[in-house]
Amino acid sequence: MKVHNFSAGPCILPQEVLKQAAASTIELDNIGLSLIEISHRSKEFVAVMDKAIALVKELLEVPEGYSVLFLQGGASLEFLMVPYNLMKEGGKAAYLETGTWAKNAIKEAKLLGETTVVASSADKNFNYIPKGYTIPSDVDYFHCTSNNTIFGTQMKSFPETDGMLVCDMSSDIFSKKVDVSKFDLIYAGAQKNMGPAGTTLVIVKDEILGKTGRTIPTMLDYQTHIKKESMFNTPPVFPIYVSMLTLEWLKKNGGVEWIQGINEQKAALMYGEIDRNPLFKGTVEVEDRSNMNACFLLTDESLEEEFNQMWAAAGISGIKGHRSVGGYRASMYNALPLESVQALVDVMQELEKKHA
Amino acid sequence: MKVHNFSAGPCILPQEVLKQAAASTIELDNIGLSLIEISHRSKEFVAVMDKAIALVKELLEVPEGYSVLFLQGGASLEFLMVPYNLMKEGGKAAYLETGTWAKNAIKEAKLLGETTVVASSADKNFNYIPKGYTIPSDVDYFHCTSNNTIFGTQMKSFPETDGMLVCDMSSDIFSKKVDVSKFDLIYAGAQKNMGPAGTTLVIVKDEILGKTGRTIPTMLDYQTHIKKESMFNTPPVFPIYVSMLTLEWLKKNGGVEWIQGINEQKAALMYGEIDRNPLFKGTVEVEDRSNMNACFLLTDESLEEEFNQMWAAAGISGIKGHRSVGGYRASMYNALPLESVQALVDVMQELEKKHA
Numbered sequence: 001m002k003v004h005n006f007s008a009g010p011c012i013l014p015q016e017v018l019k020q021a022a023a024s025t026i027e028l029d030n031i032g033l034s035l036i037e038i039s040h041r042s043k044e045f046v047a048v049m050d051k052a053i054a055l056v057k058e059l060l061e062v063p064e065g066y067s068v069l070f071l072q073g074g075a076s077l078e079f080l081m082v083p084y085n086l087m088k089e090g091g092k093a094a095y096l097e098t099g100t101w102a103k104n105a106i107k108e109a110k111l112l113g114e115t116t117v118v119a120s121s122a123d124k125n126f127n128y129i130p131k132g133y134t135i136p137s138d139v140d141y142f143h144c145t146s147n148n149t150i151f152g153t154q155m156k157s158f159p160e161t162d163g164m165l166v167c168d169m170s171s172d173i174f175s176k177k178v179d180v181s182k183f184d185l186i187y188a189g190a191q192k193n194m195g196p197a198g199t200t201l202v203i204v205k206d207e208i209l210g211k212t213g214r215t216i217p218t219m220l221d222y223q224t225h226i227k228k229e230s231m232f233n234t235p236p237v238f239p240i241y242v243s244m245l246t247l248e249w250l251k252k253n254g255g256v257e258w259i260q261g262i263n264e265q266k267a268a269l270m271y272g273e274i275d276r277n278p279l280f281k282g283t284v285e286v287e288d289r290s291n292m293n294a295c296f297l298l299t300d301e302s303l304e305e306e307f308n309q310m311w312a313a314a315g316i317s318g319i320k321g322h323r324s325v326g327g328y329r330a331s332m333y334n335a336l337p338l339e340s341v342q343a344l345v346d347v348m349q350e351l352e353k354k355h356a
Numbered sequence: 357m358k359v360h361n362f363s364a365g366p367c368i369l370p371q372e373v374l375k376q377a378a379a380s381t382i383e384l385d386n387i388g389l390s391l392i393e394i395s396h397r398s399k400e401f402v403a404v405m406d407k408a409i410a411l412v413k414e415l416l417e418v419p420e421g422y423s424v425l426f427l428q429g430g431a432s433l434e435f436l437m438v439p440y441n442l443m444k445e446g447g448k449a450a451y452l453e454t455g456t457w458a459k460n461a462i463k464e465a466k467l468l469g470e471t472t473v474v475a476s477s478a479d480k481n482f483n484y485i486p487k488g489y490t491i492p493s494d495v496d497y498f499h500c501t502s503n504n505t506i507f508g509t510q511m512k513s514f515p516e517t518d519g520m521l522v523c524d525m526s527s528d529i530f531s532k533k534v535d536v537s538k539f540d541l542i543y544a545g546a547q548k549n550m551g552p553a554g555t556t557l558v559i560v561k562d563e564i565l566g567k568t569g570r571t572i573p574t575m576l577d578y579q580t581h582i583k584k585e586s587m588f589n590t591p592p593v594f595p596i597y598v599s600m601l602t603l604e605w606l607k608k609n610g611g612v613e614w615i616q617g618i619n620e621q622k623a624a625l626m627y628g629e630i631d632r633n634p635l636f637k638g639t640v641e642v643e644d645r646s647n648m649n650a651c652f653l654l655t656d657e658s659l660e661e662e663f664n665q666m667w668a669a670a671g672i673s674g675i676k677g678h679r680s681v682g683g684y685r686a687s688m689y690n691a692l693p694l695e696s697v698q699a700l701v702d703v704m705q706e707l708e709k710k711h712a
Contacts, residue, residue, distance in 0.1 A: 002388075003387075003388035003389055005389055005393055005394075007393065007394060007395050007398075008395065009395070009590070010392060010393060010394060010395065010396060010590065010593055011393055012393050013390065013392065013393050018381055018382055018390045018392070018393070019382065021381050021392070022378040022379070022381040022382045023378070025374055025377050025378040025381055026374055026375065026378045031359075032358075032359035032671075032673075033359055033361055033673065034369065034374045036366060036369065036374070036377070036552035036553070036598065037361055037363065037366060037367060037368050037369050037374070037552075038361075038363060038366060038674075039363050039364065039365070039366060039674065040366060040553065042363075072428040072429045072430070072433075072554070072592070073428045073429050073433070073575060073589075074428070074589045074590055075589070076574070076575050076588065076589035077428075077429070077575045079574075079575070080573045080574070080575055080576070104574070107574065108573055108574060108575075111571060111573055189590060191590055196392035196393075196593060196594055197392070197396065197590045197591065197592055197593045197594070198428070198554045198555075198592030198593065198594060198595060199554075215467060217436045217464055217467055218432070218435075218436070218460070218463065218464060219429060219432050219433045219435070219436055219464075220436070232432065233429075233430045233431070233432035234365070234366065234430055234545060234547055234553045235553065236428070236553055236554030236592060236595065237366060237552060237553045237554065238552055238553070238554060238594050238595065238598075239554060239592065239594065239595075242392065242594075315388075317388075317389065318394075318395065
C-alpha cells in the first residue's frame with residue numbers, strides 16, 4: 001500500500017530523488033566509488049556542490065552580490081550566527097515572535113545585545129501573524145520566520161524596514177516565489193522542501209558582513225564559509241547531494257512557479273474541506289494559514305480514535321498535531337502529491353458520512 | 357576493476373554498509389517510507405539513535421557517568437565548544453600543537469581565554485609528536501589530537517594531567533583500544549572510521565559540565581544536547597544511521613580489538629615496504645608513525661609521473677599527499693582491506709624492479 005507521507009519534517013522527498021540517492025550511495029557516476037566514501041575535495045563532489053549552489057541561484061533568482069552557503073547545525077545554529085554576524089557591538093535587533101522557532105531565535109540574539117520583540121502572537125498560542133507593528137529605525141536588523149511549522153501560520157508579505165531584513169525560511173523556501181533582493185539574509189534547514197536533514201542553506205548579501213566590530217568564532221563567521229565556498233571544513237556530503245537532486249527535480253518540472261501552483265491547489269483542497277466539513281475546524285486565522293502545514297481539530301473529540309483508525313487504514317502517515325497545538329497537522333511540502341491530500345480529504349468525508 | 361580507496365576522508369566504508377544505506381534510502385525496515393523522509397522523532401529513527409549510542413558505549417567500553425552525543429559541525433565546531441564548556445571564566449587551557457587541526461583548535465580557545473601551547477612540532481613541519489613537555493597544574497584542561505591526518509603522526513600514549521584531558525580523535529577513533537576513563541571529553545568527526553561526513557561524535561563526562569561560570573549559547577552547550585539526547589534540533593539522520601551501520605559491522609566482526617589487529621598488519625606491511633624499498637622514504641619519525649595515514653616520498657622525484665600512472669592503472673585512488681607535505685599519503689582506515697595495501701605495495705615493488 002502506498003504511504004501518504006504528511007510528516008512535518010524531515011519529510012517526503014520525490015521518489016526519483018530517493019532512487020538516485022540510493023544508487024549513488026552504491027556508486028556515484030560510474031567512478032567505482034560511493035558518493036559517501038570520496039573526498040569532499042574530489043572533482044566529483046566539488047561538481048555536486050557547485051551545481052547545488054547554481055540551482056539555488058537559478059530557482060530563486062538570487063541577484064548578484066549574494067553568496068549561497070551549505071552549512072551545518074540547522075536553523076538552531078543560525079539563531080546564533082545571525083546576531084554574531086549582523087548585530088553591531090552595542091547594536092540592536094528587532095524580532096517578530098510567531099512561534100517556537102522565533103522564540104528560540106530571540107533567545108540567542110539576547111545573548112549578544114539589545115533585542116526587541118516588535119510583536120508577538122503568543123497571546124493566542126501563535127495562531128496568527130501579527131500585523132501593524134513598527135520596526136524601530138535604529139535596529140541593525142529585523143528578523144522574522146516566514147512559516148511556522150508547529151502552528152501552521154505563514155507570512156504572506158514582509159514588512160519594509162530601514163535596517164537589514166533577515167528571514168528564517170526553513171519550512172517554506174522553494175515552495176513559492178520570493179523576491180530575494182528584498183532580504184539581506186535568508187536561511188533554511190534543508191529538511192522540508194530542499195532535502196534530507198543535515199545541511200542548512202544560507203543566502204547572504206556579501207556587503208552586510210564584517211561590519212559588527214565583533215570577534216566572531218571561525219565556524220560562526222559567514223565570511224569563513226564564503227571564502228572557502230562552504231568547504232572550510234568537511235561539508236555534509238550526502239545531505240548536500242540529495243538537496244542538489246531535489247532542486248534538479250524542481251527545475252526539471254518547472255521550478256518554483258510550477259510548484260507554487262500545485263501547493264496552492266493542495267492548500268485549497270485541504271482548507272476547503274476543513275471549512276466545509278462540520279466535523280473539523282482550522283486552528284489558524286484564515287488569512288494567515290500556511291500552505292505548508294494545515295492545522296485542524298475535530299469538532300467532536302469523541303471521534304478521535306475512529307478518525308485515527310480510518311486515516312491510518314488509508315495509508316496516511318504523520319498527521320498527528322504537534323503537542324503544542326494538539327489535533328492534526330497535514331504538512332504538504334513540495335514533494336507531497338495532490339493525490340495524498342485527496343486521500344486525506346476522502347477519509348474526512350467518509351467520517352462525515354458515517355456520522356451524518 | 358576494483359578501486360582501492362585510500363582517501364584521507366571522507367573515506368572507504370564497508371560494502372555491506374553502503375548496500376544497507378542505499379536500501380534504507382529507498383525504504384527503511386519495510387515501513388513504506390525512506391529513512392530520509394521520516395520524522396526524527398518517529399520510533400524508527402529514535403531506535404537508530406539509541407542503537408548508535410549503545411554501540412559507541414559497547415565498542416569503546418564507555419564507563420558510567422559519560423554521555424554520548426551525535427552533533428553537527430565536525431571537529432571544527434568542537435574547537436569552539438570545548439573551551440566554551442570547559443574553560444572557566446578567567447581560566448586557562450593547555451594545548452599540544454601537532455598539526456593543522458591542533459592549530460585551528462588553539463585559535464578558537466584563544467578567543468575565550470589564556471591558552472598555552474605546551475609543545476609544538478611546527479619546527480619540523482609536524483613530522484613528530486612532542487614529548488617530555490610539562491602541562492601546567494593550573495589549567496582547566498589539556499587538549500591534544502590523537503592522530504594527525506595531514507602529517508601522518510599518531511600519539512601512542514597520552515600524558516597525565518591534573519586538569520581535564522580532552523582529545524580530538526577524529527581520525528583514529530574505533531581503530532584501536534583506548535581507555536575512555538582516562539579522558540574527560542573525546543570528540544571525532546564521523547567521516548573516517550565511523551561513517552560518512554555530517555555528524556560529530558562527542559563522549560563527555562557529565563560531571564565536568566556546567567562549571568565555567570560562562571553563559572553558553574544554546575547550540576554550543578553540551579548540556580543542551582545531553583538533556584535532549586542529541587535531538588534538541590533535527591539531527592543529521594542519514595550520517596547517524598550510516599554510523600550506526602558501520603559500528604554494527606565493527607561489532608559483528610569482532611570489535612575494536614579485531615580491527616586493531618588488522619590495522620597493525622596493514623601498517624606493518626605499508627611501513628615495511630616504505631623502509632625496505634630504496635625508491636621510497638617515510639616523512640615521519642618512526643616511533644610516531646600513524647597506523648591510519650602513512651606519508652611517504654619518492655627518493656627520486658623524476659619517477660613521479662611514472663609511479664602515478666602505475667598506481668592509477670592498478671585501481672588505486674586517493675594517495676596524493678596533502679599539499680602541506682607533498683608526496684603520497686596512504687590512508688588505511690578501518691574499512692580498507694589488507695589486499696588494498698598489498699596492491700599498493702605491489703606497485704611500489706614493480707617500480708623498484710623497473711629501475712633496479
